[in-house]
Amino acid sequence: MSSEKYQRGLKRLQELDPKAEESLAILQRIVPGLAEAIVEYEFADIYTRPGLDLKTRQLTTVASLTSLGYATPQLHVHIRYALNAGATRQEIFEVIIQTAPFVGFPAVINALKVAHEVCPPA
Amino acid sequence: MSSEKYQRGLKRLQELDPKAEESLAILQRIVPGLAEAIVEYEFADIYTRPGLDLKTRQLTTVASLTSLGYATPQLHVHIRYALNAGATRQEIFEVIIQTAPFVGFPAVINALKVAHEVCPPA
Amino acid sequence: MSSEKYQRGLKRLQELDPKAEESLAILQRIVPGLAEAIVEYEFADIYTRPGLDLKTRQLTTVASLTSLGYATPQLHVHIRYALNAGATRQEIFEVIIQTAPFVGFPAVINALKVAHEVCPPA
Amino acid sequence: MSSEKYQRGLKRLQELDPKAEESLAILQRIVPGLAEAIVEYEFADIYTRPGLDLKTRQLTTVASLTSLGYATPQLHVHIRYALNAGATRQEIFEVIIQTAPFVGFPAVINALKVAHEVCPPA
Amino acid sequence: MSSEKYQRGLKRLQELDPKAEESLAILQRIVPGLAEAIVEYEFADIYTRPGLDLKTRQLTTVASLTSLGYATPQLHVHIRYALNAGATRQEIFEVIIQTAPFVGFPAVINALKVAHEVCPPA
Amino acid sequence: MSSEKYQRGLKRLQELDPKAEESLAILQRIVPGLAEAIVEYEFADIYTRPGLDLKTRQLTTVASLTSLGYATPQLHVHIRYALNAGATRQEIFEVIIQTAPFVGFPAVINALKVAHEVCPPA
Numbered sequence: 001m002s003s004e005k006y007q008r009g010l011k012r013l014q015e016l017d018p019k020a021e022e023s024l025a026i027l028q029r030i031v032p033g034l035a036e037a038i039v040e041y042e043f044a045d046i047y048t049r050p051g052l053d054l055k056t057r058q059l060t061t062v063a064s065l066t067s068l069g070y071a072t073p074q075l076h077v078h079i080r081y082a083l084n085a086g087a088t089r090q091e092i093f094e095v096i097i098q099t100a101p102f103v104g105f106p107a108v109i110n111a112l113k114v115a116h117e118v119c120p121p122a
Numbered sequence: 123m124s125s126e127k128y129q130r131g132l133k134r135l136q137e138l139d140p141k142a143e144e145s146l147a148i149l150q151r152i153v154p155g156l157a158e159a160i161v162e163y164e165f166a167d168i169y170t171r172p173g174l175d176l177k178t179r180q181l182t183t184v185a186s187l188t189s190l191g192y193a194t195p196q197l198h199v200h201i202r203y204a205l206n207a208g209a210t211r212q213e214i215f216e217v218i219i220q221t222a223p224f225v226g227f228p229a230v231i232n233a234l235k236v237a238h239e240v241c242p243p244a
Numbered sequence: 245m246s247s248e249k250y251q252r253g254l255k256r257l258q259e260l261d262p263k264a265e266e267s268l269a270i271l272q273r274i275v276p277g278l279a280e281a282i283v284e285y286e287f288a289d290i291y292t293r294p295g296l297d298l299k300t301r302q303l304t305t306v307a308s309l310t311s312l313g314y315a316t317p318q319l320h321v322h323i324r325y326a327l328n329a330g331a332t333r334q335e336i337f338e339v340i341i342q343t344a345p346f347v348g349f350p351a352v353i354n355a356l357k358v359a360h361e362v363c364p365p366a
Numbered sequence: 367m368s369s370e371k372y373q374r375g376l377k378r379l380q381e382l383d384p385k386a387e388e389s390l391a392i393l394q395r396i397v398p399g400l401a402e403a404i405v406e407y408e409f410a411d412i413y414t415r416p417g418l419d420l421k422t423r424q425l426t427t428v429a430s431l432t433s434l435g436y437a438t439p440q441l442h443v444h445i446r447y448a449l450n451a452g453a454t455r456q457e458i459f460e461v462i463i464q465t466a467p468f469v470g471f472p473a474v475i476n477a478l479k480v481a482h483e484v485c486p487p488a
Numbered sequence: 489m490s491s492e493k494y495q496r497g498l499k500r501l502q503e504l505d506p507k508a509e510e511s512l513a514i515l516q517r518i519v520p521g522l523a524e525a526i527v528e529y530e531f532a533d534i535y536t537r538p539g540l541d542l543k544t545r546q547l548t549t550v551a552s553l554t555s556l557g558y559a560t561p562q563l564h565v566h567i568r569y570a571l572n573a574g575a576t577r578q579e580i581f582e583v584i585i586q587t588a589p590f591v592g593f594p595a596v597i598n599a600l601k602v603a604h605e606v607c608p609p610a
Numbered sequence: 611m612s613s614e615k616y617q618r619g620l621k622r623l624q625e626l627d628p629k630a631e632e633s634l635a636i637l638q639r640i641v642p643g644l645a646e647a648i649v650e651y652e653f654a655d656i657y658t659r660p661g662l663d664l665k666t667r668q669l670t671t672v673a674s675l676t677s678l679g680y681a682t683p684q685l686h687v688h689i690r691y692a693l694n695a696g697a698t699r700q701e702i703f704e705v706i707i708q709t710a711p712f713v714g715f716p717a718v719i720n721a722l723k724v725a726h727e728v729c730p731p732a
Contacts, residue, residue, distance in 0.1 A: 003615075030604055031581060033659060038593065041651035042223040049643060052216040059178065060185045064221040067189035069436040070557040071224070071594035093397060094174040099186040101164040102193070104348040105404065106437035116396055125371075152360055153337060155415060160349065163407035171399060191680040192313040193350035215641060226592040227648065228681035238640055247493075274726055275703060277537060282715065285529035286467040293521060296460040300425065307426045308465040311433035314679040315468070315716035338418040343430040345408040346437070435558040459519060470714040471526065472559035482518055530711040540704040544669065551670045552709040555677035559712070582662040587674040589652040590681070 006036060009044030015054065016081035058082040059095045066096050066111040067103045075114040089119045128158060131166030137176065138203035180204040181217045188218050188233040189225045197233055201240040211241045250280060253288030259298065260325035302326040303339045310340050310355040311347045319355055323362040333363045372402060375410030381420065382447035424448040425461045432462050432477040433469045441477055445484040455485045494524060497532030503542065504569035546570040547583045554584050554599040555591045563599055567606040577607045616646060619654030625664065626691035668692040669705045676706050676721040677713045685721055689728040699729045 013020045027035040047057060061078050065071040082092050092115055100108045135142045146157040169179060183200050187193040204214050214237055222230045257264045268279040291301060305322050309315040326336050336359055344352045379386045393401040413423060427444050431437040448458050458481055466474045501508045512523040535545060549566050553559040570580050580603055588596045623630045637645040657667060671688050675681040692702050702725055710718045 005613075005615075030609075031585065031600060033655070034585060037651060037655035038223075041647060041655060042593070045643070045647035045651060046220060046223055049216060049219065051210075051212040052220065056178070056181065056213075057216075057220050060181065060217050060220045061224060063182045063185040064189045064224045065594065067186045068225065068557060068592075068594060069434060070598070073598065074224070074594040088173075090173040091178075094171060094179075095182050097171065097397065097400060098168060098174065098179050098182045100348075101160075101168055102183060102186045102196070102348045102350055103190065104344075104346045104434075105408070106346055106431065106434060106440040110436070110439065112397060121396075127369075127371075152365075153341065153356060155411070156341060159407060159411035163403060163411060164349070167399070167403035167407060187350065190313060190348075190350060191678060192354070195354065196350040219641065219644060222592075224592045224594055226588075226590045226678075227652070228590055228675065228678060228684040232680070232683065234641060243640075249491075249493075274731075275707065275722060277533070278707060281529060281533035282467075285525060285533060286715070289521070289525035289529060290464060290467055293460060293463065295454075295456040296464065300422070300457075301460075301464050303422065303426065304429045304461050304464045305468060307429040308433045308468045309716065311430045312469065312679060312714075312716060314720070317720065318468070318716040332417075334417040335422075338415060338423075339426050341415065342412060342418065342423050342426045345404075345412055346427060346430045346440070347434065435556060463519065463522060466714075468714045468716055470556075470710075470712045471530070472553065472556060472562040472712055476558070476561065478519060478522075487518075526711075534708060534711055537704060537707065539698075539700040540708065544666070544701075545704075545708050547666065548669065548673045548705050548708045549712060551673040552677045552712045555674045556713065562712070576661075578661040579666075582659060582667075583670050585659065586656060586662065586667050586670045589648075589656055590671060590674045590684070591678065 003040070005040045005044045008048055009039040009042070012047045012054075013039060013043040016058070016084050017077075018084075055082070055085045055087050058085040059087055059091060062092060062095050062111075063099055066099050066107055069103070069107040069110065072110055072114050075111055076118060079115055079118040083119060089115075089121075092119065125162070127162045127166045130170055131161040131164070134169045134176075135161060135165040138180065138206050139199075140206075177204070177207045177209050180207040181209055181213060184214060184217050184233075185221055188221050188229055191225070191229040191232065194232055194236050197236040198240060201237055205241060211237075211243075214241065247284070249284045249288045252292055253283040253286070256291045256298075257283060257287040260302070260328050261321075262328075299326070299329045299331050302329040303331055303335060306336060306339050306355075307343055310343050310351055313347070313351040313354065316354055316358050319358045320362060323359055327363060333359075333365075336363065369406070371406045371410045374414055375405040375408070378413045378420075379405060379409040382424070382450050383443075384450075421448070421451045421453050424451040425453055425457060428458060428461050428477075429465055432465050432473055435469070435473040435476065438476055438480050441480040442484060445481055449485060455481075455487075458485065491528070493528045493532045496536055497527040497530070500535045500542075501527060501531040504546070504572050505565075506572075543570070543573045543575050546573040547575055547579060550580060550583050550599075551587055554587050554595055557591070557595040557598065560598055560602050563602040564606060567603055571607060577603075577609075580607065613650070615650045615654045618658055619649040619652070622657045622664075623649060623653040626668070626694050627687075628694075665692070665695045665697050668695040669697055669701060672702060672705050672721075673709055676709050676717055679713070679717040679720065682720055682724050685724040686728060689725055693729060699725075699731075702729065 024035040058078065058081055062082055065075045065078055079092055096108055096111045096115060149157040180200065180203055184204055187197045187200055201214055218230055218233045218237060268283065271279040302322065302325055306326055309319045309322055323336055340352055340355045340359060390401040424444065424447055428448055431441045431444055445458055462474055462477045462481060512527065515523040546566065546569055550570055553563045553566055567580055584596055584599045584603060634645040668688065668691055672692055675685045675688055689702055706718055706721045706725060
């Protein structure tokens with residue numbers, strides 16, 4: 001697990017989640033090999049591509065997870081990552097609301113509930 | 123159709139699509155009232171909310187439509203709007219690719235085909 | 245293919261589509277057995293249940309197919325069935341539009357295009 | 367929040383939910399402006415369109431939410447609204463079951479569980 | 489409920505779930521008629537078709553339920569059925585992981601959680 | 611593009627598609643880097659995992675793409691791959707039909723149309 005690509009992905013993931021290695025170790029025990037694939041594909045191949053800053057990538061992720069409708073556990077994780085990438089509470093709420101005309105209120109309300117839990121009002 | 127809210131939505135829509143009134147007139151002939159609802163809800167209530175600039179709203183829309191998988195006709199329209207909102211070809215491609223770990227390759231490949239048609243390489 | 249259940253399903257299907265047996269014969273040639281399952285399950289088990297008239301069942305079907313987003317070929321068929329079940333053009337359009345707050349505009353616009361083709365304005 | 371459109375939407379919503387203003391106030395505190403957009407768009411623009419009675423609109427909503435698969439919190443609310451709009455327990459169950467051939471059993475079983483909670487047998 | 493088709497479906501279902509009749513009796517009390525439709529359509533019409541052995545049918549079902557994203561209660565049931573049909577723990581995990589490039593990580597992670605509960609490591 | 615992982619993925623992909631390098635070159639011209647990510651993640655990380663033979667992996671893929679409903683262009687490709695992996699025409703049709711109780715007829719009929727085009731009756 002020490003290829004250059006893995007190290008590059010892990011470094012990017014740690015910018016979003018300082019405790020990433022703990023979660024990866026748990027996943028590795030449940031499904032050997034999948035944690036490595038996630039780090040190399042999601043966080044090296046995709047998240048380190050040029051042309052879009054990390055905060056905008058993470059807001060894109062929040063929009064994508066909201067649109068799926070069923071991805072509330074993943075929204076918990078990625079809204080936290082979005083804050084770590086420098087997004088404000090307001091930007092996260094606005095990205096979720098912006099999807100409403102395209103995906104409908106149920107997906108949006110489910111995502112807003114998660115956002116309200118992860119980043120409650122000051 | 124001349125409420126303050128309608129005028130505010132139409133102005134925002136025209137920033138994205140200078141020929142918006144032609145499309146709205148066609149929709150009005152097919153389904154009376156729906157064009158007005160779209161302008162007032164989508165483009166006034168949602169698109170003029172504070173806290174997120176127009177370009178980021180439009181990149182969010184591209185991520186959301188990509189994630190649905192079946193919204194390729196709407197991607198045609200909204201990728202064009204994204205260019206008009208100041209997004210670059212590269213940013214549009216990167217937003218689509220960023221959704222891949224969350225929604226899978228079929229939705230992403232379908233969206234990339236549309237992006238390649240709307241904004242071919244220079 | 246002449247069980248009581250098959251006959252009951254076929255009779256119900258023929259209320260919606262007088263030429264049903266032609267379509268079933270084509271499907272039977274492509275996938276033996278599936279046409280029979282569709283007649284017995286969809287049109288006998290489900291469509292002949294008590295408690296909801298045929299027109300309301302068919303409007304429900306239009307709402308359901310609209311919400312899936314990708315089911316435009318099936319909407320072509322079932323909007324025609326809805327007309328045969330006594331639904332008006334206006335009722336079909338309204339059922340499609342009623343889903344908009346829940347499933348978003350892309351699914352609704354795709355369904356309205358089909359409805360406009362199947363039942364153009366007088 | 368006192369436009370004619372808002373008042374028209376609120377009146378329609380209150381036919382479905384006599385305690386609507388309480389829920390709207392909670393939403394307003396979490397996401398300023400969204401409650402107003404929901405009342406004006408969903409309940410004025412869409413729910414007060416002519417051509418479909420309120421009970422049929424609400425049965426359409428139940429079919430649409432069932433078809434999404436992930437919208438069980440919203441089904442809780444809208445099945446209650448359907449009862450308030452005059453739908454019977456049997457009609458609600460039949461609308462959910464009618465979607466089965468199109469969306470599959472998982473979405474239907476999830477919706478039936480909600481319906482069984484909201485309107486248990488007499 | 490004693491047609492030849494019902495008996496054939498019930499026999500197939502009991503290969504997957506020895507206590508099937510208890511679950512069917514509960515469903516019959518909640519929604520009269522639906523249990524019969526499920527046995528005759530799902531387990532007779534579909535599950536007893538020739539050309540694919542029961543274990544492969546059940547792995548297909550796990551892939552299909554994973555891909556929907558929202559069908560975790562049904563995955564609980566059908567992963568148990570897959571074990572009863574002779575699939576190994578590893579085959580079930582691999583089928584879920586195989587869908588990742590097509591449906592994305594959220595659906596896959598949700599399904600892996602269920603699989604980890606139903607068949608924990610030895 | 612000559613890492614061990616890339617070579618391993620390419621070899622696996624070429625078992626499914628002898629002309630893979632042509633398609634990868636086209637994709638590389640449209641979106642630099644994505645073809646490499648697909649080969650390394652999809653075809654090395656996932657498709658070369660132990661515990662499931664290539665034919666079963668490919669039938670799983672067909673079930674997954676069918677269930678998405680909108681992935682017909684990808685079904686064209688992957689049904690062809692399934693034949694190359696040793697699946698019979700009948701197995702492919704049966705896998706598609708097996709998803710029907712879970713995802714509904716529209717997704718299944720759309721997939722059967724593709725299967726009928728890619729592998730017509732002898």
